[in-house]
Amino acid sequence: MSEPVSPDAIGGPHEPHTASVGGRLNWLRAGVLGANDGIVSTASLVVGVAGATSDRGALVTAGIAGLFAGALSMAVGEYVSVCTQRDGERALLAKERRELAEDPEGELRELAELYEHKGLTPGVAGQVARELTDRDALAAHAEVELHLDPDALTSPLQASAASFVAFTVGALLPLLAIALPPAGIRVGVTFVTVLLGLALTGSLSAKLGGAPRRPAVVRVMVGGALAMAITYGIGAIVGSTGLT
Secondary structure (H helix, E strand, O other), X not given: XXXXXXXXXXXXXXXXXXXXXXXXXXXXXXXXXXXXXXXXXXXXXXXXXXXXXXXXXXXHHHHHHHHHHHHHHHHHHHHHHHHHHHHHHHHHHHHHHHHHHHOXXXXXXXXXXXXXXXXXXXXXXXXXXXXXXXXXXXXHHHHHHHOOOXXXXXXXXXXXXXXXXXXXXXXXXXXXXXXOXXXXXXXXXXXXXXXXXXXXHHHHHHHHXXXXXXXXXXXXXXXXXXXXXXXXXXXHHHXXXXXX
């Protein structure tokens, strides 16, 4: 007699099936993209300033200001976005609670029909709907109808903090690259350092998304190089006019 198979074993040990794993991957992917934004925006800023002046104090001041401005902007934007999303999710869950309280039998039939649409026979769909309703009616409807977990809504504060940290970590790379080397090589060092950092974030984002690495790395490196080249040219033009 064969032993029962654990749900965790279905698909193999390297094939996650839980919502929590998917959520962690999404958070990690968002962190990598946030770090990428920090690298590109701060690098473009400090390289642009370097095109206008070689003064280390001006470069560091611009880099620090850009780091905090970008990180705070990312954090506030993420907080507002997630708050809006969670308000909508809470409204949908409240509506579902009202419908369950006002017409439980109708909601049970609706849940069974949803499982029928997923391919279950009417008898099995009805049994599944009844058992899930007895266990947690709101969770059952939220999962199938709304694709939500009432106990795992995204926290705006956590999302905001994650965006702030990710952007800051990424922004530190070009800031240190422009501030530490001697004046004659700091722009070149920053270009190389930033491109290597972008290659890493592009590779990670592709791996997390299951996409080919080479196109992702090339795109992000070309984009970063263009951004730095353009801002350096603008800085050089401004510097040559004597406005700085």
